[in-house]
Amino acid sequence: MRLNKKRLITVMIVLIIGLLASIAYFKVWDKKEILDLSYNEFISNIKQGKVKTVYLVDDPKINGVLQDGTSFITDNPRTENFKEILLINNVRVEENKRSLMIMNIISFIGFIVAFGAMGVFLSKQSSKQTSREFSKMSNIEAIDQGNIKVTFANIAGNDEAKESIMDLVDFLQNPEKYTKYGARVPRGVILYGPPGTGKTLLAKALAGEANVPFYAVSGSDFVQIYAGLGAGRIRSLFKKAREKGKCVIFIDEIDALGKKRDGINGNDETDRTLNALLTEMSGFHDNEGIIVIAATNRLDILDDALLRPGRFDRQIEVGLPDVNARHEILKLHSKTKPLAGNINLEKLAQQTVYFSGAQLESLMNESAILAAKENADYIQITHIDKAFYTVIAGEEKKDRSAISKIDREITAYHEAGHALVTKLIAPENKVTKVTIIPSTKGAGGFSMNIPPDKMYRSKKDMINSIKIALAGRAAEELIYGEENITTGASNDIEKATQIVGSMIKQFGMNKKIGMLNYNVLHGYGGFDAEIIKECRAVMEDLYEDTKKILGDNRNLLEILANELLMKETLNEEDINRLMDKVMKGSLV
Numbered sequence: 360m361r362l363n364k365k366r367l368i369t370v371m372i373v374l375i376i377g378l379l380a381s382i383a384y385f386k387v388w389d390k391k392e393i394l395d396l397s398y399n400e401f402i403s404n405i406k407q408g409k410v411k412t413v414y415l416v417d418d419p420k421i422n423g424v425l426q427d428g429t430s431f432i433t434d435n436p437r438t439e440n441f442k443e444i445l446l447i448n449n450v451r452v453e454e455n456k457r458s459l460m461i462m463n464i465i466s467f468i469g470f471i472v473a474f475g476a477m478g479v480f481l482s483k484q485s486s487k488q489t490s491r492e493f494s495k496m497s498n499i500e501a502i503d504q505g506n507i508k509v510t511f512a513n514i515a516g517n518d519e520a521k522e523s524i525m526d527l528v529d530f531l532q533n534p535e536k537y538t539k540y541g542a543r544v545p546r547g548v549i550l551y552g553p554p555g556t557g558k559t560l561l562a563k564a565l566a567g568e569a570n571v572p573f574y575a576v577s578g579s580d581f582v583q584i585y586a587g588l589g590a591g592r593i594r595s596l597f598k599k600a601r602e603k604g605k606c607v608i609f610i611d612e613i614d615a616l617g618k619k620r621d622g623i624n625g626n627d628e629t630d631r632t633l634n635a636l637l638t639e640m641s642g643f644h645d646n647e648g649i650i651v652i653a654a655t656n657r658l659d660i661l662d663d664a665l666l667r668p669g670r671f672d673r674q675i676e677v678g679l680p681d682v683n684a685r686h687e688i689l690k691l692h693s694k695t696k697p698l699a700g701n702i703n704l705e706k707l708a709q710q711t712v713y714f715s716g717a718q719l720e721s722l723m724n725e726s727a728i729l730a731a732k733e734n735a736d737y738i739q740i741t742h743i744d745k746a747f748y749t750v751i752a753g754e755e756k757k758d759r760s761a762i763s764k765i766d767r768e769i770t771a772y773h774e775a776g777h778a779l780v781t782k783l784i785a786p787e788n789k790v791t792k793v794t795i796i797p798s799t800k801g802a803g804g805f806s807m808n809i810p811p812d813k814m815y816r817s818k819k820d821m822i823n824s825i826k827i828a829l830a831g832r833a834a835e836e837l838i839y840g841e842e843n844i845t846t847g848a849s850n851d852i853e854k855a856t857q858i859v860g861s862m863i864k865q866f867g868m869n870k871k872i873g874m875l876n877y878n879v880l881h882g883y884g885g886f887d888a889e890i891i892k893e894c895r896a897v898m899e900d901l902y903e904d905t906k907k908i909l910g911d912n913r914n915l916l917e918i919l920a921n922e923l924l925m926k927e928t929l930n931e932e933d934i935n936r937l938m939d940k941v942m943k944g945s946l947v
């Protein structure tokens with residue numbers, strides 16, 4: 360339907376151009392070629408023998424041609440003997456042919472027809488182009504099972520993401536098993552994280568491990584195409600996939616399709632495409648065994664509609680690799696390369712802070728190319744050094760290693776502060792992971808789970824949470840001095856303020872302020888100088904406490920921070936092990 364409309368518009372445009380062109384043509388022709396003779400002039404021309412031909416018609420005007428080839432037009436006398444007079448004066452009379460005027464009209468019509476035809480042709484051409492685009496999409500052949508060489512063995516690091524994806528292999532292979540128990544098999548998974556961290560690789564590995572076909576498209580393919588085509592592409596993609604049965608559909612750059620709709624920058628076309636995708640996904644039967652994996656660098660900009668249950672309801676973070684993962688990735692990508700014996704990949708892993716998997720792969724590849732160019736026997740450290748700068752050339756901060764050194768140290772102390780205070784004041788809390796590798800959520804990372812089986816939070820719990828939140832800043836101040844504290848604590852301060860505020864305004868946990876809910880008394884936006892003063896006083900006390908805890912355990916803080924600098928990521932066991940050692944006095 361929409362395609363026809365499109366074609367119609369193209370034809371119309373061409374016709375209008377044709378019309379304008381022919382009008383212009385006739386205007387010119389009129390002026391230059393056609394003499395408008397009065398009847399008297401015509402007669403005198405005849406008498407002088409200047410008229411060659413006259414086209415006789417039953418119109419008010421007749422045309423003719425002079426001896427010199429000039430066309431003319433004059434009034435038709437429509438007298439009985441007109442033809443005779445002409446013939447007597449040696450004028451050729453053409454009766455059967457239409458007059459020039461008519462010829463003009465005919466040629467005019469010809470023009471239009473020609474242009475019309477051209478229009479249709481062009482629109483056919485453009486629809487050919489659309490159909491080419493279309494077929495580009497419908498031609499997405501499933502990469503055959505046998506051709507997906509990627510398995511989990513091709514992915515180093517990313518252990519958590521890998522585990523979540525591994526779960527899906529069984530869903531793909533035996534969906535019936537899960538439907539038997541009434542379980543909803545996941546349909547969509549979003550992999551999010553910085554570029555080049557192996558999201559595509561993970562999706563491929565899923566297909567490779569489950570031995571099913573793999574279809575890949577990119578969200579940006581759907582942008583700037585003809586109206587309605589995006590949705591059509593989605594439908595044909597899924598149709599194809601269904602025909603194959605079990606498979607993995609990979610949609611890279613899903614954000615190009617599924618950005619949050621803000622109502623202002625709404626784009627009908629992407630909306631339509633997104634809706635088609637959502638419709639297709641809710642149309643799966645539970646045991647169809649199709650899993651859609653989408654990738655994005657930004658989870659926060661995605662439309663909520665995408666993240667609802669039954670759609671992309673699993674979200675897996677794929678982060679930058681830590682030093683161990685970098686080592687693994689480097690090993691993986693130098694397996695088939697002749698490295699000189701003195702190259703230490705472990706050291707190289709330490710030097711490639713913030714490198715993504717793709718950058719590490721590129722580093723090894725560039726080195727190999729340099730070595731090959733020189734016909735060197737081995738890839739030498741000099742090749743790697745050169746390649747290093749090629750890989751980071753596009754980065755904004757060229758001297759990144761210098762900048763990152765102090766950044767890393769501050770981050771390490773900050774994160775170690777959080778972890779240590781947690782361990783010391785709330786050992787029942789679970790510290791799942793501490794890292795100094797930036798994530799999409801911000802610099803560094805620290806995750807802590809409060810035991811989920813608590814129904815209420817005690818005043819002590821809340822105070823502990825505040826201290827844990829303040830511990831990052833406290834560690835920075837303790838180690839680097841008050842002047843060198845950073846903006847890295849902004850989220851922590853926000854969190855601490857929320858807790859203090861709710862304790863005092865809402866939960867009646869402050870003696871001075873009393874057991875009143877101030878939200879009820881003067882709304883959530885209420886401003887009360889006394890409350891703010893009290894919040895500040897409580898916060899100051901807690902901050903001093905936190906600094907004291909860290910100061911008293913400074914050696915532990917330094918040991919943890921140094922371990923973080925070395926390993927970049929520590930899990931709970933690592934932290935426990937370290938603390939045990941220190942407590943037992945073996946590491947002081």
Ligand SMILES: Nc1ncnc2c1ncn2[C@@H]1O[C@H](COP(=O)(O)OP(=O)(O)OP(=O)(O)O)[C@@H](O)[C@H]1O
Pocket residue numbers: 513514515516517553554555556557558559560561611654655656688691715716717718720
């Ligand atoms: N964890 C990893 N292990 C091994 N190789 C990796 C890893 N991460 C990335 N690579 C290498 O980088 C290349 C690019 O990775 P991939 O295309 O999967 O990244 P991506 O996260 O999908 O990136 P983008 O967000 O830019 O699409 C891979 O083909 C692989 O060579």
Ligand SMILES: [Zn+2]
Pocket residue numbers: 773777831832847848851
């Ligand atoms: Zn922090």
